[in-house]
Amino acid sequence: FHRYVPFGTVDLPDRTWPSKVITQAPRWLSTDLRDGNQALIDPMSPARKRKMFDLLVKLGYKEIEVGFPSSGATDFNFVRSLIEEGAIPEDVTISVLTQAREDLIERTVESLKGAPRATVHLYNATSPLFRRVVFKASKDEIKAIATDGTRLVMEYAEKILGDETVFGYEYSPEIFIDTELDYALEVCEAVMDVWQPGEGREIILNLPTTVERSTPNVYADKIEWMSRNLSRRQFVCVSAHPHNDRGTGVASAELAIMAGADRVEGCLFGQGERTGNLDLVNVGMNLFSQGVDPMIDFSDIDEIRRTAEYCNQMPVPERHPYAGDLVFTSFSGSHQDAIKKGFDALEADAAAAGVPVADHTWGVPYLPIDPKDVGRSYEAVIRVNSQSGKGGIAYVLKNDHKLDLPRRMQIEFSKIIQAKTDAEGGEVTPGDIWAVFQDEYLPT
Ligand code: KIV
Ligand code: ZN
Secondary structure, eight states, rough: OOOOOOOOOOOTTOOOOOOOOSHHHHOEEEEEEIIGGGOOOOOOHHHHHHHHHHHHHTOOOOOOEEGGGGHHHHHHHHHHHHHHHSSSTTTEEEEEOOOOHHHHHHHHHHHHHEEEEEEEEEEEEOOOHHHIISSOOOHHHHHHHHHHHHHHHHHHHHIIISSSSSEEEEEEETTTTGGOOOHHHHHHHHHHHHOOBBBBBEEEEEEEEESOOOOOHHHHHHHHHHHHOTTTTEEEEEHHHBOOSSSSSHHHHHHHHHHTOOOEEEGGGSSSSSSEEEEEHHHHHHHHTOOOOOOOOTHHHHHHHHHHHHHOOOOTTTOOOTTTTTOOOOOOOHHHHHHHHHHHHHHHHHHHSSSSSGGGGGOOOTBOOGGGGTOOOOOBBOOOOOHHHHHHHHHHHHHHHHOOOHHHHHHHHHHHHHHHHHHHHHEHHHHHHHHHHHHHHHOO
């Protein structure tokens, strides 16, 4: 551990983000087809890319990074196919990533010819480690890479795209989290001096953690500091791009929004380099569970998951928040008892208020949201094994067979089931429970 140094804090005593509450969804950018794809063992084929693109559009993402066209024929041809096949809805902007080299910029802009709305996203590394070790370049030389690159993007966009495309620009100082704040600001200001943002001419300044090394509060402080100090702020879209190396990408994104980020970049289910990009499903559903419309349709989470698993050829873990197979399931007796009581109370409260259960304010112990809101049934909420108790078994009989067992019978029958699970191990299905119930109480 002595080889690792603590991450510094930001001198921002009047920070405002800790007292903020998120009341509105940010703009989202999905980078599944770029940052996500570049981290896959088996990168997406054109067909898998198209399936992912169509899914993202269907879910409601309006900004989609579709590739790194100068990296090779697959990405270039994919961008061309989206444009030539008219696959991009009018309200969707595609975005493509490039490094700041002239030949790469030219090729990148060529890929966009004929696109209705497109953004070129240029990045270069600005952090001290990269300046010293990778580029062996001074601060001014690194800044010049960003400004020259911006100028070239503008020139090629004018020459190749003309007025045919509503054209936008995004700049990222890579490894922003490690870059000295005043220097990050200086580079972003220099880029803006070239792009000249103004009325009807936004610039997206994307501030990536790249490799998440700080605690989320430090990232939030840096976002608030930049957001306060950038000139022409009203024409700037401040974008957060967390990764998840410390397992806190979601927290970084949420605090970044509180700190003033207008937009968040990430991937479905946290796909992406190393430990992944920010998980768009997790942050979107966190907003949903606080009563904030994420503007993304998560109502069939299993279908989203199946499609993402197919496109990425990678499974979503069983404990993935909101989407994993087990995340609305309780095995333990005390949890099951509380859940059963919670459902009973919810039904009674809804009836008393004269509203359908689906419209009543949610509040069932151990269930942060109504599983039905993401297209799940209640069947998996309670599953029975040796850890389970009377409440869970009674819930299964009520849910599947409309049988409301009296309390003493619940206790008696749960002992019978527990003897079976203790002896046999594993789980008993609702069908097994019903068969035992019939043997015990309904002999033919
Ligand atoms: O994580 C990162 O820094 C990136 C940049 C290319 C924006 O993905
Ligand atoms: Zn990234």
